[in-house]
Amino acid sequence: MSSQFPAAHFQSFSSSSDSSKSALRIEALREWLKQNGVDGVIIPRSDEHQSEYVPKNCERLSWLTGFTGSAGNAVILDDKAAIIVDGRYTIQAAQQVDQSVITVIQLAEMTAEQWISANLTAGKTFAYDPWLLTKDASKRLEAAVKKAGGRLVTLTSNPVDQIWDDRPAAPNTPVTIHPMIYAGESASDKLTRIQAYLTEAKLDCLIISDPHNLAWTFNIRGGDVPHTPLSLGYAFIPASGKAQLFISSSKISKEVHQELSALASISEPDALLKAIDQLGQHNALVRIDAATGAIALSQRLEAAGGIADVSSDPVTLMKAIKNTTEIAGSRAAHKRDGVALTRFLHWLSTTAPSGNLTEIDTINALESFRRDTGCLKDVSFTTIAGAGAHAALPHYRVSSESDQPLRMNEIYLVDSGAQYEDGTTDITRTLIIGKPTAEMKDRYTRVLKGHIAIACAVFPAGTSGAQIDMLARQPLWEAGLDFDHGTGHGIGSYLSVHEGPQRLAKTGTTPLEAGMILSNEPGYYKVDAFGIRIENLILVEERTITGAERPMLGFETLSFAPIDLALVEASLLTEQEKAWLNGYHDRVREIVGPELEKETRAWLEEVTADI
Structure with a gap:
């Protein structure tokens, strides 16, 4: 079946792992x-x-x-x-x-x-x-x-x-401007906000070492790393005065240079250390990001006489709280992506039972459906598509050597995402090809119950992801089960599919705030047998509750594609959980359905019928 769809444009299946040497x-x-x-x-x-x-x-x-x-x-x-x-x-x-x-x-x-x-x-x-x-x-x-x-x-x-004799050259892809229609806030306004923070904190300068924060601050994108539109570099943002960018001039066209030079002076990367020395010579108090700032930065600054304030980069939190333009863009991206994924799932339902599909075939097909939107810039990470025992590997990456067919009565898990200029997506669906075992249905339904618990959570402002994480695990804990990854990670806006500081995890100590986007993805993995994960993206939003004594928050689900009801053991669901699942599928039909062809729309109606 591999000839039905062209090979994936944005990912390859050659194994980059080689332990022989x-x-x-x-x-x-x-x-x-x-x-x-x-x-x-x-x-x-x-x-x-x-x-x-x-x-x-x-x-x-x-x-x-x-x-x-x-x-x-x-x-x-x-x-x-x-x-x-x-x-x-x-x-x-x-x-x-x-x-x-x-x-x-x-x-x-x-x-x-x-x-x-x-x-x-x-x-x-x-x-x-x-x-x-x-x-x-x-x-x-x-x-x-x-x-x-x-x-x-x-x-x-x-x-x-x-x-490393044959070490590849450093990346050198062009810098592009991320337009206001997607960014929703000008780079100059962002710099003003950052400088106000520095003034209030009595800091002389911020060194931006995180390329994601660099991209957000200056509204730029690039292609220096796989699947995330970053341009590698650094920036100095003083409490007052003009910022300084350290990025290779060979990446910057005349048009981009004209726009960026209004915001910052532009220097080559090899000027970074001398510029740090100059900060040190002025005894500057400089914020260096604790998460991404190399110890080499603070060592150099302190050796020159400066003071390194190693703490969180304020841009990280600013970037995490999406503005109204970014939120609208994310909703549009998820609608577009949901249509592509639903078309893929329909195609898979009619094709997989033949026994002729392999994991790579499904990845080629899914990327093709996304490319058909006309808006796909890249996948947001290498697609995880695991059949049978491969689904038990949470971050399995198929290669030409490991590729295997989708077999009857086995689980197939696909975790994938897309980069669109208006938003980044990430969604996982677990399907049964044929008939599931009772154990598969039990485990799947427990994962689903955890997913629903997160989706329905209401919590006071100031609550962290660590406090919410256990909601997803409780149904599994009741059966003596668990999973070894976080329940959710933050998501960027045409940036990284993994973005902090917010997380739904035991280590997620950052309070959740309205405007943050996270994943909701509990799972279960039985080694050498099968794996299960159900993932949607969720937006933190304010909730109005009559009689509430403090500000409250909840989640809006952004992702829309059918959840496989063939794996659901309805007797394990409460009435409230059934109502959520039915209501979610109502929204899938409402949002995705009108964009589908007649045959696919009829299939969607069938597989999302109320339980």
Whole structure:
């Protein structure tokens, strides 16, 4: 069936994981360390901006170990090595790395710092690249090395870069202006807001190290990293006066330069360190983002005489609270995306039972339906499409080698999203091809109950995501079950599919505010059997409650596509939960239905009938 739809434009299926050379590469790394008087080093997944998605020239962890996940740390000592990954990637890491060379450690059992403390020999020297760790991370590393009786040193060059002979060039994609019709607020007004914050906080300057915040502040977009329209660079925003951008001039056309130069002076990236020195020479008090600001920034500033105020970048919260234009854009994007996904689900329902479809076929098809909208700029992340046991891998990425067919009586999970100029989408549906087992229906319905609990939540202003997260888990906990990822993450506006500071997770301490967009995606994963996740995006909104004694908030669901009723065990749902599910499907038919062809619309009516 693969010939029915053209190959995906925005994602490939060649496996980027290759552990066959990791033994030789780790040996070469150890030799470099030895020659430089070092006995161990930490290799994070991050780049110089501590990003989740990094350009190819910063895929150091993957190149060294074969692990392709979006989070993890490798620790290489002179006699042993480990890779520490979270619960999303435990199985994937075990499959991808050469375990005769690298031990896979689950983060919940042991952190990288704990492993270092337990394995570094007293008297040995341990090193790190100061551009790849934040101040907090470097402090934890320092404590771990000290506990082991070792000595911590900073490197002036990255050791992986020194042995990576065919390292790709740094990205150099054009900068574009994000129009006001999508941004809803001018860059000059955003700069005024930021400077007002700095004045009130008595700060002299803010260093923007997060490319997402750079994009939002100056209303620019780019293509330096996969699936997120970012242009990598830095900015200085003083409490008063003109901002300064550090971004390659080769990325900036005359037209873009004219617009940006009205907002900021523009310098090449290699001017960054001298500019930090100048701040230090004026004894400036400078805010550096605790989450994305490399320790190298504060080390340089303090060495020059400045004061590093390492805390949250105020832009992160400003960006998270969407304005009315961005909210309207998100609703439009989700309607468009819901139509594309519903067409895909209809096609899948008629095609999958033949047994001729593979996971890659479904990804090609889904991207094609999205391209048919005429508005698709990119996918928002590599599509997760897992059949059978592959669905049990929360972040499974199909390759030509792992591709398998959709089989009868097995679960199929598809987690996907799109980048449109008016909004970023992310949605997951879990389907049964054929007939489900009683266990599948029980687990699916418990996940659905958790999803509904989040969708219906009403809570006072000041409530954090950590306080709400358990609502999604309660139905699973009652059966002795759980899932090893957060219930929800923030979403950008034609930016990152994973955006902070808001989260629905045990670690989500930021209070939720009206205008924030998050995902609602509880799940369940039975290893080597099946996986389940149901995801919609939700908007935090104010709620009016008669007699309320404090401001209240709730969620508006933004995503619209049918939920597979064949997997629902109706006897496990309360009447209120049935009412929500029926009401949600009413909205799907209302919003998506008029845009569909007659046959697809008839199918939608059938699969969203009241239960």
